Amino acid sequence: MKWISAIIKPFTLDDVREALAEVGVQGMTVTEVKGFGRQHGHTELYRGAEYVVDFLPKLKIEIAVTDDQAERAIEAITQAARTGKIGDGKIFVMELEQAIRIRTQEVDADAL
Numbered sequence: 559m560k561w562i563s564a565i566i567k568p569f570t571l572d573d574v575r576e577a578l579a580e581v582g583v584q585g586m587t588v589t590e591v592k593g594f595g596r597q598h599g600h601t602e603l604y605r606g607a608e609y610v611v612d613f614l615p616k617l618k619i620e621i622a623v624t625d626d627q628a629e630r631a632i633e634a635i636t637q638a639a640r641t642g643k644i645g646d647g648k649i650f651v652m653e654l655e656q657a658i659r660i661r662t663q664e665v666d667a668d669a670l
Contacts, residue, residue: 559654559666560628564619565591566639566647571617577634582627584670587620596644616647622654624667 566574571588578586592613623631632649640646659669 559657559670560623560625561652561654562619562621562623562628562631562635563650563652564635564639564647565593565616565649566619566635567641567645568615568617570639570641571619573638574619574635577638578621578631581630581634583621583623583631583634585621589618589620591616591618595648614645622657622670624670 564574568590575586592615594612594614619635621631628651632651635649656666657669658665
């Protein structure tokens with residue numbers, strides 16, 4: 559199993575959710591986060607004073623998938639979240655050792 563964590567632009571969420579549903583991903587966790595990479599933030603003007611916004615708003619999507627779903631899920635996120643501009647985000651893939659559904663106590667792929 560794989561744990562996929564993706565940082566995306568907020569306005570791409572609906573497209574990413576739909577793309578993941580099409581490849582069979584049944585659930586996800588979405589968190590509002592802030593951060594920066596190559597974008598390095600930007601400067602804003604507020605009431606005549608300039609200040610730097612170092613952290614930009616992003617969304618973090620976390621999904622657990624079986625090994626055979628992983629590549630399709632990664633491709634779905636990549637296609638749906640890509641605008642071709644700086645700040646599109648990143649995808650991180652990690653091994654998932656175990657998953658347990660609390661209600662039924664199903665484990666691993668059955669728990670997903």
